[in-house]
Amino acid sequence: MNTIxxxxxxxxxxxxxxxARLLDGVRSQAEAQAYPPYNIEATGDDSYVLTMAVAxxxxxxxxxxxxxxxxxISGKAPQPEGQERRFVHRGIAGRAFERRFVLADHLVVQxxxxxxGLLHVALKREVPEALKPRRIEIQAPAxxxxxxxxxxxxx
Numbered sequence: 001m002n003t004i005x006x007x008x009x010x011x012x013x014x015x016x017x018x019x020a021r022l023l024d025g026v027r028s029q030a031e032a033q034a035y036p037p038y039n040i041e042a043t044g045d046d047s048y049v050l051t052m053a054v055a056x057x058x059x060x061x062x063x064x065x066x067x068x069x070x071x072x073i074s075g076k077a078p079q080p081e082g083q084e085r086r087f088v089h090r091g092i093a094g095r096a097f098e099r100r101f102v103l104a105d106h107l108v109v110q111x112x113x114x115x116x117g118l119l120h121v122a123l124k125r126e127v128p129e130a131l132k133p134r135r136i137e138i139q140a141p142a143x144x145x146x147x148x149x150x151x152x153x154x155x
Contacts, residue, residue: 046125
């Protein structure tokens, strides 16, 4: 796979560190394996559910961290204690994983739950009140007729 060096683009740019991180993240994700598989479902205009297939993992084996604009989900497979196991065929992956998801602005993780080997992560866009559009009322000037009448009465 050919890699593209974006560093010349950022030599004269100031404050575009986030763009550089996004480009690096896209490249590293493309190179990463697709384990575990996942779906992202839009459940409303501003809400989503990330569903990840994590068969063989329990809630205590999975860690979720949100750092800046990235959700990191990692899992460490439980190691069986005691006897050595011999598989004739091993199709269920039991390896550790780490998946990174870049979150859009104002997207927050509301919660997560495990059900039937699937991890469901609820996400919602919550735009702060200060950033929402607001209507500014324009006040009309006082009628000029009243001012003219006052000048006429004074004269």
